[in-house]
Amino acid sequence: MVSFRNVTKRYAGGQAAVENLSLDTDRGAITVFVGPSGCGKTTSLRMINRMVEPTAGTVLVDGTDVARRPAAALRRTMGYVMQSSGLLPHRTVLDNIATVPRLNGDSRTAARRRAQELLEVVGLDQELGRRYPAQLSGGQQQRVGVARALAADPPILLMDEPFSAVDPVVRTELQRELLRLQQNLAKTIAFVTHDIDEAMVRGDKVAVFAAGGRLAQFAPPADILRAPVDDFVAAFVGRDRGFRALGFEPADGLTLEPADAVPAGSLGGAATGGWLLVTDDAGRPAGWLPPGVREPEAVVTGGSLFVLGSSLRLALDSVLSSPSGKGVAVDAAGRVAGLVDAETVLRRIAAGRSG
Numbered sequence: 001m002v003s004f005r006n007v008t009k010r011y012a013g014g015q016a017a018v019e020n021l022s023l024d025t026d027r028g029a030i031t032v033f034v035g036p037s038g039c040g041k042t043t044s045l046r047m048i049n050r051m052v053e054p055t056a057g058t059v060l061v062d063g064t065d066v067a068r069r070p071a072a073a074l075r076r077t078m079g080y081v082m083q084s085s086g087l088l089p090h091r092t093v094l095d096n097i098a099t100v101p102r103l104n105g106d107s108r109t110a111a112r113r114r115a116q117e118l119l120e121v122v123g124l125d126q127e128l129g130r131r132y133p134a135q136l137s138g139g140q141q142q143r144v145g146v147a148r149a150l151a152a153d154p155p156i157l158l159m160d161e162p163f164s165a166v167d168p169v170v171r172t173e174l175q176r177e178l179l180r181l182q183q184n185l186a187k188t189i190a191f192v193t194h195d196i197d198e199a200m201v202r203g204d205k206v207a208v209f210a211a212g213g214r215l216a217q218f219a220p221p222a223d224i225l226r227a228p229v230d231d232f233v234a235a236f237v238g239r240d241r242g243f244r245a246l247g248f249e250p251a252d253g254l255t256l257e258p259a260d261a262v263p264a265g266s267l268g269g270a271a272t273g274g275w276l277l278v279t280d281d282a283g284r285p286a287g288w289l290p291p292g293v294r295e296p297e298a299v300v301t302g303g304s305l306f307v308l309g310s311s312l313r314l315a316l317d318s319v320l321s322s323p324s325g326k327g328v329a330v331d332a333a334g335r336v337a338g339l340v341d342a343e344t345v346l347r348r349i350a351a352g353r354s355g
């Protein structure tokens, strides 16, 4: 859908910000541009909507050279979300979102109706529509930025570090929301970040840029983690890439041990040898009691949970983080489904490699 063909960009007097870039993004997929600061990610993104013009080469959208389309008209077919939400401070949230539909000729009423729908799509309360941007939290402003980018229903969304100004908890929430939105909207998204974890979670395909605007690798995240093309990419994706790659391996076929879990209210008759898994009344894990200790107040919490059907990374992490050394598997309702130990997960990893 978006294609770069031998694209180079040199700003006045400088060396290349982007050097001979060729890549094709997939329609309806998220393509992430990642790399250290100054390696040409933003420049590449902005050449898609002609905010920056290439020095050489061609950027194509659906096979048409973007240089042949008037820039203003081209930009209206692409939503653009940036790090600072870029909202107009003197317009209400609703009017901010309605800006592009108005430019596209929608009536004020129709544009506002569309804006109202979009508030809901991005998970914001209708009454926030009457506020001004300064009266919103950073995370809410970013959601409005996403709503505004979606307002004209463009097939392409360009996102430049859209979530980097918010705290990690809100960022994770916004990332999840974006994936959920994307499942319904199936936009073609180009997403810039310098955060490799964000790239790996978000991207259907990831373009890793190196210094000098050189594309070092362009592949699905699991492939980059498994087989980085060179030392730069290996170093950039980090030392624990082997562990992170397990996040892309489904944990099917793991044999669970039955869990002799006991509800917190019924500890009286519980055997005292070994660690004991304690649950709440609904059968959800509440923590572990160490060997010989059966007082409910001594429960040790902590330990991640392995949700059945998730990845080998979560399975192994549940083991590594468990006070008892056994990972707790839970079903979709969060109830204890069994226990898993390190040997079982490692055997499964080994079987995956040989199979």
Ligand SMILES: Nc1ncnc2c1ncn2[C@@H]1O[C@H](COP(=O)(O)OP(=O)(O)OP(=O)(O)O)[C@@H](O)[C@H]1O
Pocket: 011, 012, 014, 016, 017, 035, 036, 037, 038, 039, 040, 041, 042, 043, 044, 194
């Ligand atoms: N308008 C400009 N004029 C001159 N040089 C520029 C201009 N914009 C960017 N550059 C230079 O081009 C190079 C690439 O910049 P770009 O913003 O594309 O990188 P980036 O990978 O997005 O960086 P960051 O992660 O820091 O935002 C940098 O060396 C930068 O200084």
